[in-house]
């Protein structure tokens with residue numbers, strides 16, 4: 001008699017052999033929960049991440065800049081939607097995820113709780129925030145869960161355009177008047193440390209990394225990605241002739257990497273707990289948009305129902 005294979009063994013084998021886990025495959029419950037947590041937080045980050053840049057669409061310095069920024073912010077909405085759809089394949093509803101964001105239960109990236117004070121911040125966000133996002137997300141194109149990995153392929157392509165548009169703004173400012181260069185430097189000063197925090201807590205304080213790496217959800221640890229980002233970004237800052245605000249930043253010949261100063265982890269956890277400079281403002285903006293969009297959702301549902309009924313006739 002044929003024996004049914006142990007589902008856990010089959011799952012482990014697939015992960016070991018670099019096959020993707022698909023929605024209808026058996027998976028351990030903690031694997032499913034970890035993916036729902038990470039993918040939904042990632043989706044929320046994209047949607048909340050539209051707010052700091054949305055703040056500058058009406059004030060972009062030219063029609064070209066406005067069109068590009070508008071396209072970037074729209075891309076972020078699209079990323080949120082692919083990611084919510086990927087999370088839905090794991091059995092959680094969109095309504096539940098949105099409710100968790102609005103109640104403050106679900107997290108989103110700490111970086112979007114900082115204010116955008118000048119036009120140069122649009123450059124710094126594209127260059128640094130999207131740069132950090134790419135460093136973290138390119139390995140996610142090989143993550144073990146199929147729908148998440150496939151969503152990441154397109155997202156990463158769009159993120160590279162976002163990074164370039166940010167760097168191009170920084171280049172224009174850094175090579176412009178003294179005032180423009182000072183704006184670029186000020187933006188770098190304010191965004192540098194919060195961007196390093198995006199990669200999450202240090203490895204020895206990251207409760208999820210070891211298991212997520214074993215499941216091949218994560219391919220690199222938080223500290224590994226942070227180091228790669230610093231190594232890639234220092235020469236970009238040098239090219240701009242801007243100074244990274246870290247007196248301890250120094251090339252370490254023996255390690256073949258840059259050493260960098262201590263991150264303020266107290267600030268990070270305060271922001272994660274909801275006490276950052278813009279946490280309240282961000283959640284209020286999302287709640288307001290959701291309430292004001294209710295008639296649109298109702299109208300869309302009524303229209304969809306009408307179409308189904310006309311097919312049935």
Ligand code: FAQ
Pocket residue numbers: 037038041042043045046049050076107108109110111125129130133136197198199200201205206207208209212222272
């Ligand atoms: N902010 O054990 P770990 C973008 C939480 S890019 C807030 O290390 P894990 C593009 C973490 O959730 C930004 N919370 O956790 C864009 C956990 O709490 P929990 C989004 C953070 O999951 C650009 C606890 O700390 N990217 O949106 C943060 O193994 C420009 C312990 O941490 C992604 O989400 C943080 N920075 O590693 C949009 C990428 N870091 O959930 C607009 C996918 C950690 O147990 C404009 N996510 N926490 O209650 C990941 O790669 C991972 O989830 C990490 C965290 C690396 C973020």
